[in-house]
Amino acid sequence: MVAPPPAATILPDADAVARAAAERLLAVAAGTGRAAICLSGGSTPRRLYALLAGPEFRGRVPWERLHWFFGDERVGDGPEAGSNRRMVEAAFGADSPVPAGHLHPIPTDRGPEAGAAAYEAELRAWYGADGLDPARPLFDCVLLGLGEDGHTASLFPGKPAVAETGRWVVGVPEAGLAPFVPRVSLTLPALGSARSLLFLVTGRGKRDPLARLAAGEELPAGRVQPQGDVAWLLDQEAVG
Numbered sequence: 122m123v124a125p126p127p128a129a130t131i132l133p134d135a136d137a138v139a140r141a142a143a144e145r146l147l148a149v150a151a152g153t154g155r156a157a158i159c160l161s162g163g164s165t166p167r168r169l170y171a172l173l174a175g176p177e178f179r180g181r182v183p184w185e186r187l188h189w190f191f192g193d194e195r196v197g198d199g200p201e202a203g204s205n206r207r208m209v210e211a212a213f214g215a216d217s218p219v220p221a222g223h224l225h226p227i228p229t230d231r232g233p234e235a236g237a238a239a240y241e242a243e244l245r246a247w248y249g250a251d252g253l254d255p256a257r258p259l260f261d262c263v264l265l266g267l268g269e270d271g272h273t274a275s276l277f278p279g280k281p282a283v284a285e286t287g288r289w290v291v292g293v294p295e296a297g298l299a300p301f302v303p304r305v306s307l308t309l310p311a312l313g314s315a316r317s318l319l320f321l322v323t324g325r326g327k328r329d330p331l332a333r334l335a336a337g338e339e340l341p342a343g344r345v346q347p348q349g350d351v352a353w354l355l356d357q358e359a360v361g
């Protein structure tokens with residue numbers, strides 16, 4: 122059995138992880154005024170997004186107040202690029218409850234660096250300042266996954282993007298794994314500017330990175346320092 126990270130909740134299966142994440146997201150989004158959610162890509166969170174838009178949660182989500190941003194994106198045309206935007210839009214469904222203008226995709230029509238610069242400008246405009254204030258997080262909730270190599274968002278071990286501390290969004294021309302397309306990723310400071318950080322980790326393939334994190338290895342997923350609270354939602358398969 123893998124020693125789970127601190128602040129980990131182990132749930133029976135991926136559906137239970139998605140349901141627990143939905144409840145936590147609703148709790149974070151409660152209140153008044155607009156709230157910013159930063160979405161994770163990959164396959165794990167698809168269940169969560171479909172659950173939120175589905176009959177069980179749809180009526181409980183304050184869609185008019187929520188704005189949905191992306192932690193990273195793959196830059197490339199065609200289905201092989203594995204667009205996170207397409208994954209999210211498919212999960213929210215053809216009758217998506219997200220109001221127009223509330224989904225903020227990362228531009229993928231101009232290459233990773235220009236896309237990163239454009240998205241950083243959008244985030245700064247949303248935030249209303251050029252510097253991140255620890256007392257005023259950029260996001261209400263940041264959702265993240267864990268790659269089998271310990272990456273999160275598109276911050277891959279040993280790559281320059283992990284060490285970036287001045288910019289909020291960077292291009293990642295050399296994404297190290299399939300689909301081998303360039304990417305755009307939020308940086309550690311931007312991902313950490315969160316009232317609440319939620320890792321969703323499911324499946325046997327995550328036992329190795331979890332064990333490496335537990336052994337103290339400095340992997341990108343372990344370097345996100347949230348200003349608020351952090352929770353890891355794991356399924357039993359991920360810990361054995």
Ligand SMILES: O=C(O)[C@H](O)[C@@H](O)[C@H](O)[C@H](O)COP(=O)(O)O
Pocket residue numbers: 161162163164165166192193194195205265266267268269272273274275
């Ligand atoms: O765009 C991406 O690929 C994600 O942002 C990435 O960081 C993901 O969270 C991990 O690779 C885990 O992916 P799975 O959920 O598919 O295991």
